[in-house]
Amino acid sequence: MSDKILYSYTGLFDTPDEIIHAAGKTADEGYKKFDINTPYPVHGMDDAMKLKPSRLGYFALVFGLSGTFATVLLMTWMTAFDYPIVIGGKPFFAFPAFVPIIFEVTVLAASVATVLTMLFVFFKFPNNSHPLHDTDYMKAVTSEKYGISIQAEDELFNEEKVKNFLQALGAKNITPVYFDNEELNVKHAVFEPKFISLLAVVFILVSGATYITLNKLMFITPFNWMMEQSKTIVQESNVLFADGFGMRNPVAGTVPRDQIPYKYKGDPEGAGENLANPLIPSKEVFALGEVKYNTYCSPCHGFHAEGDSRLRGQFPNPPSMHSEKVRNWSDGRLFHVITEGQNIMPAYSSQLSREERWAVVLYIRALQRSLNAKESDLQ
């Protein structure tokens, strides 16, 4: 036992009132280096132990203020010097806009610094052992007892006197606590091979899990039957067909609805022989023909089909439709000229529907007979 170094004398109490009383007495007695261990924070303990306010606040203040200062500098430099951009007409040094970030960084710096200060300055990290660890005393005070531990470091410490003092206070289980020689010899537990290999395992696991999460898990599509179905997208190549085109030509011989293909392309004689006017002449049909003729034909052919163009030489005048030739043409032959055009006269198949073209043909017939009436017209 003689080779062991005494750390402290400990004693246990049953109630918070007793421990407060004991702490007060110990402080009054003049002991400075003693500690109280309770399962939960006991109100009024700081006062009873005559503790000075913690110095941690000063560290927090200093680090917090340096965070404030650094943020102001950083943002001023960025927005006013390095990359000056006018945002919403505000000045480059727009302090109100800086406030939220200054606040955040101040809080961040203060809190991180507080934790680090606690670890490195107060707990002397990487030291991770304490003589009270793994003692029956510590087991008791972390569940239901209230304990006091007077350290041998204290100037007033005297083994017999402290024992008697604790007894007088009514403490139970008064026991000495010794430094653990093994732990004393270990200077930096963090550099132990055991600890290093633990770190290595954690590193491998964490980086592996991170890699898998970021590169694999996040790219698994939960279900792909709607977003990734094969379909044709405009202006994009397509895998559905061998030629890579999404748009298909209609099957050969397809006839669009309501559009019967014109059979007599480039064949005016065929059209003249085979096409017959399907319309039965009526007031409505003539009215339709008149409207369409006046709109589409009269600018060149004149209102009476005499070839008296209103275009004043901007387009060659067409011949009169009252000529013997055109009068003797069949309806189909006229229909063909409107549908396909003739020499410099353009086609009118896209402006006029089939029915409208036939109506125009009937109207032209009426115009022709107004100048060259037949005997039968008078009856």
Ligand code: HEC
């Ligand atoms: C832009 C002027 C212009 C318009 C509009 C126009 N034509 Fe013509 N048309 C001509 C010209 C020019 C000719 C003569 C073409 C030629 O040299 O064979 C012609 C020829 C014709 C002929 C044949 C005449 C012949 O003697 O060979 C007919 C029939 C005819 N047009 C009907 C129409 C009908 C019906 C319309 C309205 C749907 C129409 N044209 C609209 C300029 C026009």
